[in-house]
Each structure stands twice: as C-alpha cells, then as structure tokens.
Amino acid sequence: MSTREQAVKILENMKRVIIGKDDVLEKVLICLLARGHLLIEDVPGVGKTTMVKTLAKSVNLSYSRMQFTPDMMPSDITGITLYNKTEERFMFKKGPIFNQIILADEINRTSPKTQASLLQAMEEGEVSIDEETYQLKKPFMVLATQNPIEYQGTFPLPEAQLDRFLMRVSLGYPGVIEEKEIIVNYKESKSLNKISAVASEEDIVRMQDEVDEVHVHEDILHYIVGISNASRSHSDIHLGASPRVSIDLYRGARALAFVRGRDYVIPDDVKEIVPYVLGHRLILSAEARIEGRRVEDIIKDVLKRVHVPVVSAIEG
Structure with missing residues (x-):
C-alpha cells in the first residue's frame, strides 16, 4: 500500500x-x-x-x-x-x-x-x-x-x-x-x-517526508508571497500575515496536493487553504470592526487582488 x-x-x-x-x-x-x-x-x-x-x-x-x-x-x-x-x-x-x-x-x-x-x-x-x-x-x-x-x-x-x-x-x-x-x-x-x-x-513520518518532496513551482511561491503582502497592505487589516504564514501556506499546500494524489502544487491548493491558515491570524483595523466587516470577506478580497499563476505552466 x-x-x-x-x-x-x-x-x-x-x-x-x-x-x-x-x-x-x-x-x-x-x-x-x-x-x-x-x-x-x-x-x-x-x-x-x-x-x-x-x-x-x-x-x-x-x-x-x-x-x-x-x-x-x-x-x-x-x-x-x-x-x-x-x-x-x-x-x-x-x-x-x-x-x-x-x-x-x-x-x-x-x-x-x-x-x-x-x-x-x-x-x-x-x-x-x-x-x-x-x-x-x-x-x-x-x-x-x-x-x-x-x-x-x-x-x-x-x-x-x-x-x-x-x-x-x-x-x-x-x-x-x-x-x-x-x-x-x-x-x-x-x-x-x-x-x-x-x-x-x-x-x-514517511508521509511527512513525502510531503516535503512535493514540487512547488517558482510561480506558486510568488503567489504565496503575493497573498501575504496583499494582506499587509489591505486598508481593513491592522496586522497582516507574517512570514510564518507564508511558510505555513507553503507547507499546507504541499500536504493538500499529496492527499489529493499529486506530487506538485497547483494554485487551487493554495487558494483552498488560505482561509484556514489566515483566518485566525489577521487583525482587523478599528474602522473595519466598527463597520462589522468579516475576516472571511476580507480574505476573499485579498485573493482577488493577487495574480493567479497559469496552471499549465506549473504542471509542465
């Protein structure tokens, strides 16, 4: 097996x-x-x-x-x-x-x-x-x-x-x-x-070692960093994603690709785990809290601002 x-x-x-x-x-x-x-x-x-x-x-x-x-x-x-x-x-x-x-x-x-x-x-x-x-x-x-x-x-x-x-x-x-x-x-x-x-x-332990071997294309790395940077500059966010968040997106996307039966990460892997990795770490600005803004909605807005890599180039 x-x-x-x-x-x-x-x-x-x-x-x-x-x-x-x-x-x-x-x-x-x-x-x-x-x-x-x-x-x-x-x-x-x-x-x-x-x-x-x-x-x-x-x-x-x-x-x-x-x-x-x-x-x-x-x-x-x-x-x-x-x-x-x-x-x-x-x-x-x-x-x-x-x-x-x-x-x-x-x-x-x-x-x-x-x-x-x-x-x-x-x-x-x-x-x-x-x-x-x-x-x-x-x-x-x-x-x-x-x-x-x-x-x-x-x-x-x-x-x-x-x-x-x-x-x-x-x-x-x-x-x-x-x-x-x-x-x-x-x-x-x-x-x-x-x-x-x-x-x-x-x-x-063997599974964890195999997850470490899952390939992450340079464009995916750029996509991950772009998401973290976009959270830091968003007007509704007081405290954005730390470099540890970028590392965790990288690790989580690899594990998701592994479970889904792939040895490479695609943009959808990153996009799927972003709410789970960022949701508890972002601190909203005072204005956003007063206006009743939700972290989930702001994360969706952050994702819209970041260019998504082309899948075919990554798979190739």
Whole structure:
C-alpha cells in the first residue's frame, strides 16, 4: 500500500466516527502531514474532542488530553522536578506534553502564562525545564479547542500563540441526515471502541517526508508571497500575515496536493487553504470592526487582488 493510499485510509477510518464533516477531517490530516498544529473553534457538543481522539486512535500515536482551567500551572503541562528521598536526587516527572497527539481542551480558559508554556513545544519540538532541554517524540501535534461564544472566564489567545497554529477549523452543526446518523451510531455504540489504527508512527513520518518532496513551482511561491503582502497592505487589516504564514501556506499546500494524489502544487491548493491558515491570524483595523466587516470577506478580497499563476505552466 502506498503512503497516499494510507492517507485515504486514515480519512475513511475517521469518517466512521465523525459524520458529515469530510472537508474538516481532510484539513486535520493535512495539518498533521504538514507537521503543523490545529486550532478547533466551535460551540460545545459538536464533536471537537471526539475528532481529536479519533485521529490519535487512527494513527496509533500516544495521546494525552489536558483540560485547561484558570488555576492550571505551566508545570501541569510540561512536568515538574521532584526530590526522590530513596535515591537522594532530584528527578524530572514528565507532563502530558510528552505525548504525540495533544488535546489542549478549552485552551482559552487558562492564563496567558500557562498558554505560553506550549510555545516552545509547538515551535521547536522541545521543552526546557531547569536548564535541561528535552526533545519531544515525533510526529508531534497540538490540537487546541476553544468555544467562541463563552467569553466569561476566558483569556483570549495572544497573537504569538495564534501564530503557532498552522490552521483553524470549525466543525459546525451537522445536517439533519447526518445528525440522525450520529444518533443511531451513539445508540448502537458505534464509537471509538469500534475503530482501530490503520497507520503507524513510522507510516506518518514517511508521509511527512513525502510531503516535503512535493514540487512547488517558482510561480506558486510568488503567489504565496503575493497573498501575504496583499494582506499587509489591505486598508481593513491592522496586522497582516507574517512570514510564518507564508511558510505555513507553503507547507499546507504541499500536504493538500499529496492527499489529493499529486506530487506538485497547483494554485487551487493554495487558494483552498488560505482561509484556514489566515483566518485566525489577521487583525482587523478599528474602522473595519466598527463597520462589522468579516475576516472571511476580507480574505476573499485579498485573493482577488493577487495574480493567479497559469496552471499549465506549473504542471509542465
């Protein structure tokens, strides 16, 4: 079985649990294959936590769930150094961050200080404690959830934290047919205990390496940079895309092309992931907020201002 066939198999496995959200599941897999982290923003009860558990079980990676609360401390995430009386020495007890699939549930319910303890792990794949640096096992991915309608008792994620997430997705409410199927699956206990791993740790690493080999034409690079530059000069945007956004568009477009069965990126790959990569990072100007402008509409306007490369030249 080829790595692309395995990627499809992972998606099909996840669809057995998460009903009617095929596009979102594809973006979750793309984020993993691009070595990125994912922010899941939605109302309670739509399956955010279940989706993360399904991913972890499908790819057979170690998993930990952290329920973020206002009194949570950084050591609750990274670990703590304790004194062992028997051995008469200090020993480091690893925290839940030392797993491969991390669910940071309701991340905006904890303080900025605790949120910041994730930054090094997400950016560098390592954790520094008491002048010691510990490498995290790869593949490593943080999937954080937050409920957009609950503002009391929450701490909005700072720009530096948001910029560490390659994509942001929303599940949304299911359709009528899908919701009926969800009820039947729940009634018949067709849940996580009914699925098993369809890919190993080695398989995921192999897929990630193949994504790194997907060809990106010079014109596509110019297109990506053009999108970032257009966001920085847009009158309705106070803070535009950083160079990290350009890198993430590049990584995400490669992973999307891989999942779609191509070894080269086309403009539509970039265009499709732009809302997921830029949506949580752009800060609107005060005037745009007062006028009720939406980030989604401004992103569409940004895309209209950038010249799209010719596909035939890229494929050739």
